[in-house]
Amino acid sequence: xxxxxxxxxxxxxxxxxxxxxxxxxxxAPTKTLVSLAETELxxxxxxxxxxxxxxxxWVWLTRWSIEDAxxxxxxxxxxxxxALRGEDFDAVSDLVRRQPDPVVDLGSVFGRPPNLExxxxxxxxxxxxGQQVIAKAVVDRLTA
Numbered sequence: 001x002x003x004x005x006x007x008x009x010x011x012x013x014x015x016x017x018x019x020x021x022x023x024x025x026x027x028a029p030t031k032t033l034v035s036l037a038e039t040e041l042x043x044x045x046x047x048x049x050x051x052x053x054x055x056x057x058w059v060w061l062t063r064w065s066i067e068d069a070x071x072x073x074x075x076x077x078x079x080x081x082x083a084l085r086g087e088d089f090d091a092v093s094d095l096v097r098r099q100p101d102p103v104v105d106l107g108s109v110f111g112r113p114p115n116l117e118x119x120x121x122x123x124x125x126x127x128x129x130g131q132q133v134i135a136k137a138v139v140d141r142l143t144a
Contacts, residue, residue: 032088040095047099057101059141062093064106064130065114070123077122084124104141109133 034042050058066086071077093107110118110130118130126134 036091036095039092043095043099047101059138060096060099060101060103061134061138062096062103062105062107063089064118064126064134065089065110065112067114067116067119067123070116070119070121074122074124077124102141104137106134106137109137 047058050056066084066089068084068086071084077083090107093105097103097105110133118127118133119125120127120130
């Protein structure tokens with residue numbers, strides 16, 4: 001089972017249509033959709049669910065580092081009024097690092113600021129090289 005925690009900034013205006021997944025219309029990046037406190041509660045709930053539904057060992061993955069300027073300049077994100085900030089990802093990653101289980105710190109793997117060769121041109125998604133370093137970091141942690 002793979003679970004991903006996302007941090008985004010969205011707000012809906014009364015006269016505009018709302019968000020569906022990551023395709024958003026009529027949103028302005030002015031408000032965090034899910035607070036950090038709620039995210040922390042969600043992490044606890046996910047861990048509890050996994051512990052009660054499975055005997056699998058649990059390993060957390062932090063988010064990789066992202067490049068805010070590339071995200072802001074990426075035309076599809078601009079058209080969708082979609083915004084993400086590295087500091088939001090870092091705050092969620094800090095919550096993950098505080099969990100009692102093993103953690104793979106992908107922010108450290110990608111670097112701060114991130115190595116741009118590990119990101120696609122949108123500044124958000126990992127490139128093939130980024131996916132390779134993620135896989136290596138997970139395997140290294142699982143075999144340590």
